[in-house]
Amino acid sequence: MAAVPRPEPEAAPPLPTDRRFEAVVFDWDGTAVPDRQADAAAVRSVLERLVALGMDVVVVSGTHVGNVDGQLAARPAPSATGRLLLCLNRGSEVFAVGTAGPELVLRRKATAAEDAALTRAAESTVARLAERGLEARIVSQRLNRRKIDLIPLPEWQDPPKAQIGALLTGVEERLHQHGLAGLRDAVDIARAAAVEAGLADPRVTSDVKHVEIGLTDKADSARWAFDELWRRGVAPAQVLVAGDEMGPLGGMTGSDALMLVDPRVTAVSVGPEPAGVPHGVLHLGGGPARFVAILDDQVARRSRGEIPVAADDAQWAVRIAETDPSQRRAHAALATIADGRVGAVGGGLGGDSQSSPVLAAGVFAGEGPDTHLLEAPGFGRLAGPPAPLERLLDLHAGTLLSTARIGGRTVQALEFCSLARPGTAVLRVDDATALGDDVVSPPARDGEQEWGEDGDEQWMEVSSGTGSLAAAGRQGGGTRCATDRVVSYAEHVGEARRRLGDVHSMGVDALLSEHRAAWGQRWDDAAISVAGDAEAEQAIRFALFHLMGSVADEGEAAVGARGMTGHGYNGHVFWDADVFVLPFLAATHPAAARAMLEYRIRRLPAALDAAREAGRAGARFPWESALSGRDVTPVEGHDRLGHVLRIRTGELEEHIVADVAWAACCYADWSGDEEFLPGPGLPLLLETARYWASRIEVDNRGRGHIRRVIGPDEYHEDVDDNAYTNVMARWNLRAAARLAASVQGSATPAELAGWRHLATHLVDNHHRGSGLYEQFSGFWRLEPLIIRDVAPRRPVVADILLGGDRVRGAQVVKQADVLMLHHLVPEEVAAGSLLPNLDHYEPRTAHGSSLSPLVHASLLARAGRTAQALEMLRTGMRIDLDDVTGATAAGLHLATMGGLWQAVVWGVAGLRPAGRALSIDPRPLQAWGRLDIRLRFRGSSVRVVVEPDRARVDADPPIPVRGPDGGRARTVAHAEFVLPPEGRP
């Protein structure tokens, strides 16, 4: 008889645990070990391996460190990038476990009053139970809690967790005998006693045998743990929470369910759970053995190179689906991953190097105006033609997850440029055949290339006459399975190979862990949340992500107009960097702002030469700067209409000189770096002041003029006494004089007196009667054309709409010029002059520069015109996200992104340094229910929350804060201000 084939057993559907997690938070007793006497070798071994592989592990327990660490005894390797944290004593202590054992991170210490109240509450509970004839006993007075034994009988002295059901029956019988309905009643008695004892928010819990009255519980542990994991770049959706008492016991919430403080986690119970588990929790059972098996599975997933599951939080991610191949380059720019040194446009998997170049900050090729960023070797060239990609840019973790159909298969890749180790690109792809053979691939543009390999290591160096870039990389894994690439970038092959040797052995998971943590840390000092406006919140975070990725925090940082997100503007450095990018970094990551200033300091000799060649003193920084610090502004070119343009910005747009000095002070004001201005920053102020002193012409009436310049409004060239230039020069002279007066020998008394005199007599075109500043001498004699009324819409490039000649002869302004003073140096303009100048100039402004809308948004907010401010914000914040210029492919508008931060922080929140104090004077936007800003101020971590009717500042350590009333600053850790109604100018 023929054998009847047996049907294949159906594969069990995957469990929620059948995936990779980035962190595990779990209860100790009953979940990780059967009891406190059990051998913990198995769980110790697997936890140590996971921590070595970059997974974060958080143990949550009610007991103390001696009990848990004594039993677990795990000691992560020194090289481990994951963290092992013990959240103990029922929410009152946190320890970080290192090679030497646990170190205290945090301890909640009860005050004497709280301690006394706890004791009173426990004694009162015992007394109340005794009134019912039930003997209960206070068995311990641990940190921040009191433990009452409801069944102090020898046979129930130390029941194992496995007997929880029998214990519950025994306790409840005992309670019933004394007229209590059950455990719930005992807990209610304890809670009532605690409140009566004066505890405002008592945490009363029960493990069946005991009732505990405390100040904290496991929920506090979990909240701290999730906050910490977030700071390490791990999102709740990437966390596994495990316990054995998730379900209710005796009518009480299961003790481990207290860990479920975030609904996005995956939660499991391995306990017996006699009353079932709460909704959303997976009941696996199996006890500690099952839990260890889950952890073993996590090790296995890392071993086979599984790609982490994306957090996919819409507010912290940008999803970019390629539905139109013609958008590929623009999408690639949006999806740039950068670490301050190296930027991979679109990630390595972008396809061809033309649409996805790898660029390095400050490494140039070419000469003069043709100086441009040298393209680095790529690291993710595909085996076949590029396929439409769907990208998920995780802004919080700094990773790019790409999915593509390649060769009929769906291929997924995770990529990042390590913020923890700048110059390190990492790629994990789940199908090695999708990649070409070359680990490092030649760039599309210029540069001589040398290539070599040694075993499984490949390298390539690209060099131009002025710089070189080398990449060394290795690939692991085989075909049709996951493979990893780690590529190190440096100026020369030797350095790249040496660095590769350092990082490759770490493995992708460990690199990912430290990279995520680095991003988490950066966001902890820079995040902005906007309740009620998801679009704005995402756009702001997108901008901050690229700002942070574009600037190195060591050495020097040359920040081009498009950063490392594209070839646009040739990587040239403009005032965009000093005025728009630097302030954000000064207020969130001062080391990066300092590196930007270092770029200017190292080019001071070139600026001194430029001034000397122009017959001036001091330093003249160039309008466009690259490697040498000499001016690389083109002198001629074509506009979009093909017209030949003589470009005069290099010759005449000299306000850059004062902008650099302003940036130095901005850094010093926010960072509190007291050594910078008297030290390395000194020449930035003094030499620029010397330049202005030699540049100003004094007329026969003793008035100073700066003739023949271009202001920020570049529609009008070769003008005299541009208000922005003159007032910034005046500010520069005064700031330098103040500084020089405090640094002995830095300038002669006569020189200081000369600077002050010039500053006083330099015309600023301010008209007292009207409060207006004339943009430059003769501006009001031009055709009084109101671009707001004649343009079909704004923003608009007015010289294309109306023609260059018409615009030059009219009062049409490209971008904030006079108003830029109110934005940058409000203390330097006449009091009360914002409103008249805003009313006068905004209608005359075409906003044809991408910098303009957000400066106006900031000023409209300051003027109390919050609805218009929000409109301008919306205009400016989507310039790249919607590719409204059609040129996002050439790179992202970094200065606009910096302007967005300024509009929110300066404009809406009204945060500015005021001497050593932080001044706050918000103008809340009605559509934004709550604006939450993180930043750093003079070494303190600061959080500012602005709501429609109030604002709050928290600072650690305390800082001087000056409130909206402009009164004296008070040094506080916490301050709250009630805000006046909307519309206040």
Added chain:
Amino acid sequence: MSRIVAAVDTTPAAATVLAAAVALAPLLAGQVEALHVAEDDESVPRALAEGFGVPLHLARGEVAAVLTALTCGEDVVAVVTGVSASRRRIPVVGHVAQQVLTRARIPIVAVPPGAAVAARVRRVLVPLDGSPTTTQALRQVLRFARHERLEVTVLHVYDETMVPLYSDQPVHEARAWTEEFLLRHCPDPDVVSLEVRIGSPATQVLDVAVESRADLLALGWSQDLSPGRAQVVQRALETSSIPLLLVPMRT
């Protein structure tokens, strides 16, 4: 073998149509044949065809139906026809031309009366507004031009409402925008030159056609001659002095 069908009648314009077809033959990589649809005397078309050295085919029936049917033939790459347009008419062209132009599945070469026809097409102007419709025309031209030394000028016109929003540093910006515009819309950016104008698109297209001494104006369109639609095509039909290659979106 691909065919280029030139629709000829007994009017003097038929010679211009045939001349245009012959001039376009190398570009369209097809052999020209003349088609006369009528029951009248065929001697004029026959003489004309013989003069140009192309075969003449005769067909009976309603002209528009015959020509439209031709555009569905697999081996016909283009139909060349004379089109007389007037803005005083709605639509601007007559019934036959309207039927052919709006129903064709292949490019139609519309030859205005008195159009200047080059002996061989060397210069083509392709207006490109960035839409898939106009991009289609450019793709078609570049496909035709694969073996020809053709000067292709791509023209982008900003009308008042389409003026760019931002231009931070005009030269840098122009370079970035131009490169991306061509990469985005042009399959082979290296073989075209880009001309950008501001003004009325129809006016600018026709002006640049003259200025650049174009032999052919290639226009992508969605075959809608309703008032207010396809304004560049309608103006070009009316006033162009050179043949128009009208490329339907659904080609």
